[in-house]
Amino acid sequence: xxxxxxxxxxxxxxxxxxxxxxxxxxxxxxxxxxxxxxxxxxxxxxxxxxxxxxxxxxxxxxxxxxxxxxxxxxxxxxxxxxxxxxxxxxxxxxxxxxxxxxxxxxxxxxxxxxxxxxxxxxxxxxxxxxxxxxxxxxxxxxxxxxxxxxxxxxxxxxxxxxxxxxxxxxxxxxxxxxxxxxxxxxxxxxxxxxxxxxxxxxxxxxxxxxxxxxxxxxxxxxxxxxxxxxxxxxxxxxxxxxxxxxxxxxxxxxxxxxxxxxxxxxxxxxxxxxxxxxxxxxxxxxxxxxxxxxxxxxxxxxxxxxxxxxxxxxxxxxxxxxxxxxxxxxxxxxxxxxxxxxxxxxxxxxxxxxxxxxxxxxxxxxxxxxxxxxxxxxxxxxxxxxxxxxxxxxxxxxxxxxxxxxxxxxxxxxxxxxxxxxxxxxxxxxxxxxxxxxxxxxxxxxxxxxxxxxxxxxxxxxxxxxxxxxxxxxxxx
Numbered sequence: 001x002x003x004x005x006x007x008x009x010x011x012x013x014x015x016x017x018x019x020x021x022x023x024x025x026x027x028x029x030x031x032x033x034x035x036x037x038x039x040x041x042x043x044x045x046x047x048x049x050x051x052x053x054x055x056x057x058x059x060x061x062x063x064x065x066x067x068x069x070x071x072x073x074x075x076x077x078x079x080x081x082x083x084x085x086x087x088x089x090x091x092x093x094x095x096x097x098x099x100x101x102x103x104x105x106x107x108x109x110x111x112x113x114x115x116x117x118x119x120x121x122x123x124x125x126x127x128x129x130x131x132x133x134x135x136x137x138x139x140x141x142x143x144x145x146x147x148x149x150x151x152x153x154x155x156x157x158x159x160x161x162x163x164x165x166x167x168x169x170x171x172x173x174x175x176x177x178x179x180x181x182x183x184x185x186x187x188x189x190x191x192x193x194x195x196x197x198x199x200x201x202x203x204x205x206x207x208x209x210x211x212x213x214x215x216x217x218x219x220x221x222x223x224x225x226x227x228x229x230x231x232x233x234x235x236x237x238x239x240x241x242x243x244x245x246x247x248x249x250x251x252x253x254x255x256x257x258x259x260x261x262x263x264x265x266x267x268x269x270x271x272x273x274x275x276x277x278x279x280x281x282x283x284x285x286x287x288x289x290x291x292x293x294x295x296x297x298x299x300x301x302x303x304x305x306x307x308x309x310x311x312x313x314x315x316x317x318x319x320x321x322x323x324x325x326x327x328x329x330x331x332x333x334x335x336x337x338x339x340x341x342x343x344x345x346x347x348x349x350x351x352x353x354x355x356x357x358x359x360x361x362x363x364x365x366x367x368x369x370x371x372x373x374x375x376x377x378x379x380x381x382x383x384x385x386x387x388x389x390x391x392x393x394x395x396x397x398x399x400x401x402x403x404x405x406x407x408x409x410x411x412x413x414x415x416x417x418x419x420x421x422x423x424x425x426x427x428x429x430x431x432x433x434x435x436x437x438x439x440x441x442x443x444x445x446x447x448x449x450x451x452x453x454x455x456x457x458x459x460x461x462x463x464x465x466x467x468x469x470x471x472x473x474x475x476x477x
């Protein structure tokens with residue numbers, strides 16, 4: 001999410017640097033950001049790179065952006081050509097910051113136009129870290145204030161917000177809620193950073209503490225009730241308040257007892273998180289397998305499984321996973337999300353991108369010809385829906401006849417959702433602006449639409465346990 005992540009920093013500009021052919025990657029995201037006036041392209045040719053002229057062109061483009069759009073800061077993202085030429089980004093940044101007076105950062109780990117494959121939050125070049133790089137060191141604010149470090153949103157009724165406001169902490173800063181660059185800079189005045197990033201959260205907190213002098217407590221990746229209690233006590237001590245967590249902890253303990261009972265005759269598979277697997281294993285649940293990204297960020301957890309839980313099969317995830325989940329054997333490896341392969345067990349391998357639907361629709365999926373048998377050949381990419389809607393598909397204007405011209409790519413859904421399509425903000429009216437292009441889920445659960453919510457604390461742990469006690473055998477976030 002490099003491009004969209006940088007766009008969360010208000011009143012900044014993103015400058016894409018690379019060959020014209022590279023702009024095909026993440027085309028919808030790039031197009032949307034360009035329409036919003038947040039992204040500019042500097043498309044270079046072979047002569048520019050061979051002669052080194054691309055460096056002076058980058059300088060000219062930065063100068064032009066500053067003069068035309070007056071940004072609070074600029075993020076540079078470049079294709080592989082600049083990396084192959086061993087571009088000295090820091091030398092370029094120092095020169096242009098001195099000339100323009102505008103902070104500039106280069107996303108040098110991005111070699112495929114915003115796709116970063118192997119960097120976690122511990123990496124200084126990760127989006128989770130770089131979105132805070134524009135903050136300038138400042139004196140602490142007079143009122144007690146706290147930053148919640150995440151690229152997601154913190155709902156008004158979320159556990160963390162309720163605990164903080166209940167203790168009298170009214171100033172809660174969140175990147176996604178900043179409307180101006182000046183408001184964003186207020187985050188540098190906070191008294192505490194609460195890090196809600198799982199992979200590399202400690203490293204992110206340490207880095208900002210060293211640079212801005214703001215202490216931190218890592219809450220992301222903490223699931224065990226006792227560990228959560230220690231984290232919340234540390235937050236309270238740092239802010240000089242008392243957080244009343246008793247009700248939340250009691251609900252988690254009750255949910256844990258239900259999960260143990262529900263899994264007596266089963267085994268448990270965990271996908272996407274070594275931390276979740278360790279917590280469930282230590283809590284007495286029959287974890288036998290975990291798949292996750294195996295990197296330097298979680299080497300300590302890999303070592304723990306090898307030494308303390310050798311019977312648990314730890315496997316490297318194929319591809320980058322967008323979330324995590326737990327499930328019973330019937331669903332293991334058959335992700336129930338739209339992008340993975342979900343549905344009932346017998347639909348395995350027939351997902352929304354392949355052929356999903358009822359068994360008799362196999363081979364007539366959303367990408368091929370799905371719908372009822374009689375709709376074969378009128379799929380979502382061609383003209384699907386009821387026969388009378390032929391020609392008004394999801395790419396054109398599908399829905400009831402009166403919705404013609406308001407398809408999922410334009411503004412589909414009920415009439416009141418016009419302009420809030422899947423590419424923009426589909427779903428229920430309250431999800432406006434939180435479409436498939438942004439992420440998310442409702443209540444943290446996959447297969448639905450919404451801005452990604454902060455997932456940490458007792459409530460998040462209890463939600464994972466409910467996946468083991470629900471009749472469906474497990475849902476993937």
